[in-house]
Amino acid sequence: MTEPVITPELIAAHGLKPDEYQRILDIIGREPTFTELGIFSAMWNEHCSYKSSKKWLRTLPTTGPQVICGPGENAGVVDIGDGQAVIFKMESHNHPSYIEPYQGAATGVGGILRDVFTMGARPIAAMNALSFGEPKHPKTAHIVKGVVEGIGGYGNAFGVPTVGGEVRFHRAYNGNCLVNAFAAGLADADKIFYSAASGVGMPVVYLGAKTGRDGVGGATMASAEFDDTIEEKRPTVQVGDPFTEKRLLEACLELMASDSVISIQDMGAAGLTCSAVEMGDKGDLGIKLQLDAVPQREANMTAYEMMLSESQERMLMVLKPEKEAEARAIFQKWDLDFAIVGETIPEDRFLILHGNEVKADLPLKALSGNAPEYDRPWIETPPAAPMAEVPEIDAIDGLKALIGSPSYAHKAWVWEQYDSQVMADTVRAPGLGAGVVRVHGTPKALAFTSDVTPRYVKANPFEGGKQAVAEAYRNLTAVGATPLATTDNMNFGNPEKPEIMGQFVGAIKGIGAAVAALDMPIVSGNVSLYNETDGVAILPTPTIGAVGLLNTLDEMIAGQPEEGDVALVIGETMGHLGQSALLAELLGREDGDAPHVDLEAERRHGDFLRANRKHVTAATDLSDGGLALAAFKMAEGAGLGLTLTVTGTANLFGEDQARYLVACHPDQTKALQAAAEAAGVPLAQVGQFGGDWVTLGTASAPLVELSRLYRAAFATAIV
Amino acid sequence: MKAAVITFPGSNCDRDLAVAFEAAGAEVVRVWHKDTDLPAGVDVVGVPGGFSFGDYLRCGAIAARSPIAGAMIRHAERGGYVLGICNGFQVLTETGLLPGALMRNAGLKFICRPVELSVATADSAFTAGWAVGDVVRFPIAHHDGNYTADPDTLARLRAEDRVAFTYLENPNGSMADIAGVLSDNRRVLGLMPHPERAVDPAQGGTDGMGMFRSLLGAMALV
Numbered sequence: 001m002t003e004p005v006i007t008p009e010l011i012a013a014h015g016l017k018p019d020e021y022q023r024i025l026d027i028i029g030r031e032p033t034f035t036e037l038g039i040f041s042a043m044w045n046e047h048c049s050y051k052s053s054k055k056w057l058r059t060l061p062t063t064g065p066q067v068i069c070g071p072g073e074n075a076g077v078v079d080i081g082d083g084q085a086v087i088f089k090m091e092s093h094n095h096p097s098y099i100e101p102y103q104g105a106a107t108g109v110g111g112i113l114r115d116v117f118t119m120g121a122r123p124i125a126a127m128n129a130l131s132f133g134e135p136k137h138p139k140t141a142h143i144v145k146g147v148v149e150g151i152g153g154y155g156n157a158f159g160v161p162t163v164g165g166e167v168r169f170h171r172a173y174n175g176n177c178l179v180n181a182f183a184a185g186l187a188d189a190d191k192i193f194y195s196a197a198s199g200v201g202m203p204v205v206y207l208g209a210k211t212g213r214d215g216v217g218g219a220t221m222a223s224a225e226f227d228d229t230i231e232e233k234r235p236t237v238q239v240g241d242p243f244t245e246k247r248l249l250e251a252c253l254e255l256m257a258s259d260s261v262i263s264i265q266d267m268g269a270a271g272l273t274c275s276a277v278e279m280g281d282k283g284d285l286g287i288k289l290q291l292d293a294v295p296q297r298e299a300n301m302t303a304y305e306m307m308l309s310e311s312q313e314r315m316l317m318v319l320k321p322e323k324e325a326e327a328r329a330i331f332q333k334w335d336l337d338f339a340i341v342g343e344t345i346p347e348d349r350f351l352i353l354h355g356n357e358v359k360a361d362l363p364l365k366a367l368s369g370n371a372p373e374y375d376r377p378w379i380e381t382p383p384a385a386p387m388a389e390v391p392e393i394d395a396i397d398g399l400k401a402l403i404g405s406p407s408y409a410h411k412a413w414v415w416e417q418y419d420s421q422v423m424a425d426t427v428r429a430p431g432l433g434a435g436v437v438r439v440h441g442t443p444k445a446l447a448f449t450s451d452v453t454p455r456y457v458k459a460n461p462f463e464g465g466k467q468a469v470a471e472a473y474r475n476l477t478a479v480g481a482t483p484l485a486t487t488d489n490m491n492f493g494n495p496e497k498p499e500i501m502g503q504f505v506g507a508i509k510g511i512g513a514a515v516a517a518l519d520m521p522i523v524s525g526n527v528s529l530y531n532e533t534d535g536v537a538i539l540p541t542p543t544i545g546a547v548g549l550l551n552t553l554d555e556m557i558a559g560q561p562e563e564g565d566v567a568l569v570i571g572e573t574m575g576h577l578g579q580s581a582l583l584a585e586l587l588g589r590e591d592g593d594a595p596h597v598d599l600e601a602e603r604r605h606g607d608f609l610r611a612n613r614k615h616v617t618a619a620t621d622l623s624d625g626g627l628a629l630a631a632f633k634m635a636e637g638a639g640l641g642l643t644l645t646v647t648g649t650a651n652l653f654g655e656d657q658a659r660y661l662v663a664c665h666p667d668q669t670k671a672l673q674a675a676a677e678a679a680g681v682p683l684a685q686v687g688q689f690g691g692d693w694v695t696l697g698t699a700s701a702p703l704v705e706l707s708r709l710y711r712a713a714f715a716t717a718i719v
Numbered sequence: 720m721k722a723a724v725i726t727f728p729g730s731n732c733d734r735d736l737a738v739a740f741e742a743a744g745a746e747v748v749r750v751w752h753k754d755t756d757l758p759a760g761v762d763v764v765g766v767p768g769g770f771s772f773g774d775y776l777r778c779g780a781i782a783a784r785s786p787i788a789g790a791m792i793r794h795a796e797r798g799g800y801v802l803g804i805c806n807g808f809q810v811l812t813e814t815g816l817l818p819g820a821l822m823r824n825a826g827l828k829f830i831c832r833p834v835e836l837s838v839a840t841a842d843s844a845f846t847a848g849w850a851v852g853d854v855v856r857f858p859i860a861h862h863d864g865n866y867t868a869d870p871d872t873l874a875r876l877r878a879e880d881r882v883a884f885t886y887l888e889n890p891n892g893s894m895a896d897i898a899g900v901l902s903d904n905r906r907v908l909g910l911m912p913h914p915e916r917a918v919d920p921a922q923g924g925t926d927g928m929g930m931f932r933s934l935l936g937a938m939a940l941v
Contacts, residue, residue, distance in 0.1 A: 157729070158731070424735035424915060
């Protein structure tokens with residue numbers, strides 16, 4: 001089949017800038033073939049090459065005694081003792097989810113699960129951080145329903161419990177929703193599988209589902225801004241099949257147990273191209289592929305299409321040759337494709353054959369190693385203007401504005417569509433802060449949370465970046481877990497704009513400072529740029545996914561408050577209202593600076609809570625909505641009323657950091673106070689749980705009325 | 720008691736069911752959908768939850784025609800016990816071992832939450848540990864749990880006391896709030912809620928253990 005002629009238009013359509021194309025000419029010394037152009041485009045787009053972000057990602061702290069493998073592999077690997085490891089990562093599937101919500105979100109879940117089980121881990125928990133446009137925007141309800149159903153449709157069938165996440169609404173996401181999918185798995189620390197190939201002449205094996213034309217050019221699409229032609233991009237969204245993925249999981253884990261695998265890589269963005277180059281590059285080897293052997297779903301597929309297809313549920317493996325029969329039998333048992341499609345070769349070469357023709361013949365290392373890297377100009381985000389005066393409000397009005405808003409309302413509408421219990425190890429289901437899952441067959445458990453407050457990051461990227469990590473730290477701490485490590489999913493606008501790049505740089509610096517201070521290094525992550533539609537960027541949204549360890553379930557702060565429990569706040573309340581949820585939801589204002597995060601105080605207060613968990617019935621971190629919202633949610637979840645003796649809008653709704661609300665049995669209060677005094681940790685008694693009214697300072701309302709609003713608001717908003 | 724837990728491609732509660740049987744004191748063997756016979760000495764066959772064959776065609780329809788389903792049907796015809804949970808219930812209705820069908824939830828959404836059930840009969844090995852009217856709490860997690868049967872079948876189920884559990888608050892539109900039904904010999908139970916997810920205090924409840932213990936107790940008497 002003849003391939004199209006390379007024209008400037010064709011180069012531009014592949015997302016390659018003229019100087020990038022010149023670099024290709026310099027590397028190969030000739031005009032590329034159409035297939036080669038596609039391969040370069042797939043490898044050099046922002047999504048795969050991190051060309052704008054690499055320089056800054058390198059500055060993040062990624063090491064620590066607990067880290068077995070940091071960024072650069074499919075997922076991060078962290079020691080959890082007893083020879084076991086947790087493997088996790090978070091990844092965005094924003095652009096596909098906006099174009100085709102169900103499949104976009106479903107394949108986002110599928111992709112992150114594959115990242116985890118490619119490394120030999122059985123997935124044990126999933127989370128999803130979702131950002132949608134304002135509820136009344138005509139597209140929002142459709143996207144919310146499709147995304148939530150897609151996440152459930154894939155994760156539930158695959159059989160991984162979804163135990164946490166976030167859902168927010170803001171007009172900045174009207175044209176560009178965010179779907180950040182997290183997965184964590186469990187493996188023996190000495191049985192982790194990496195992507196580096198080794199050995200010459202080793203068979204390269206294709207595993208899983210057949211290759212179709214779906215998703216051709218997806219990674220390039222994900223590296224461009226949107227405009228009103230996006231509907232035309234629907235064919236670039238892949239279609240997921242969790243049934244195949246579940247079989248692929250079981251077959252891969254059996255295969256790995258059979259000692260057949262030299263290296264393995266899932267086919268995600270840019271499919272066969274990216275996975276083959278990755279294995280060759282990491283192993284300092286070349287790869288030869290014979291595309292006629294690729295299992296194909298459709299007739300007459302070209303080399304270009306096969307190399308760029310993003311068909312789901314596929315893996316590429318370098319096999320120990322003597323194990324071929326055994327490996328093939330495992331895939332036959334699970335009724336999956338198993339095909340030898342190539343071999344490792346000694347020279348630095350990526351050789352693609354189809355029919356009797358050479359479709360691509362490129363230096364392999366150049367595809368990843370020589371990918372462009374930019375030091376994009378950036379300008380520091382200017383300090384936020386001082387906040388305008390905030391009037392004193394009726395505290396119940398303030399609470400109602402929050403709990404009646406879908407961003408802060410009860411989210412059962414979302415999480416009840418996710419199976420949170422499958423695998424029968426879920427100890428804390430969604431809705432109570434961090435999710436907790438037992439490490440099967442051991443006394444240990446892992447806690448999972450995802451956090452970011454995009455308003456803060458916009459106002460002050462550095463403090464906002466710190467805050468995202470600090471909130472994750474607090475959420476893990478509030479269930480009694482010790483934070484272990486972090487994955488970051490950086491969602492930003494167009495990095496070619498210096499002010500957007502400035503947001504990115506500021507957030508990275510803040511995240512770096514916080515993970516260093518809180519000893520929760522970054523072990524994996526993903527960058528999603530160009531989240532803009534018609535030139536309007538999303539709020540900068542660096543989602544932090546974090547994992548904590550409980551050595552036994554006795555360490556867990558599990559409970560809900562009981563009637564008569566005393567409410568106390570750990571940490572200092574100063575009443576910071578800038579960029580608060582109250583301002584945004586009640587007054588429609590987003591002004592002032594983000595709250596500043598004192599990382600030493602975070603650490604001190606977190607250590608204090610963990611050390612004193614025996615005195616505490618329930619705990620939660622204070623974040624969006626401050627004390628009033630956190631106390632209401634804690635009480636409401638237990639079916640209790642609440643009396644807060646604190647008065648003043650700033651004290652009730654301020655979002656000062658490094659704070660927790662705890663519920664204490666009255667006979668434990670003194671002991672907790674004594675411990676706080678000894679540790680130099682601020683501790684204030686703020687009220688009591690119980691009764692059937694909610695009293696915030698001087699304002700009151702019946703619990704049943706607020707509860708009704710809180711539990712109905714989400715569904716009401718997105719109908 | 721020896722329990723055989725089937726794994727179909729797409730099953731995802733097979734391990735959970737095996738763990739629950741073991742916790743109750745049963746010996747568990749795992750069987751594969753392509754197996755044509757059950758191991759010797761199996762007392763009860765567990766058909767787990769999940770999405771056998773991806774729920775393609777109809778939930779449970781393909782699994783009901785697999786080789787192991789034939790062995791399971793012969794086991795049931797010999798008077799053997801069978802417990803089908805969630806997708807397992809769907810498989811059992813598709814094999815004809817249980818009457819009725821499970822349709823899409825009335826709300827058209829997947830639902831995962833703990834629900835309260837009323838024990839509707841104590842006259843079975845699965846429910847003998849309870850009294851009629853006892854309330855138990857098991858989680859549900861399904862998209863297609865809306866039980867339906869024709870009027871004659873429903874009348875017969877009631878007349879023969881074969882409704883095993885009913886929902887206190889019907890989550891999915893099931894006819895007569897039915898959450899689980901028994902076969903005419905009372906030895907095959909299918910139910911949508913997951914007793915195997917309520918066998919340990921850490922899971923938030925242990926009501927499910929009542930079913931596994933009851934079954935074990937019945938076996939001990941045989």
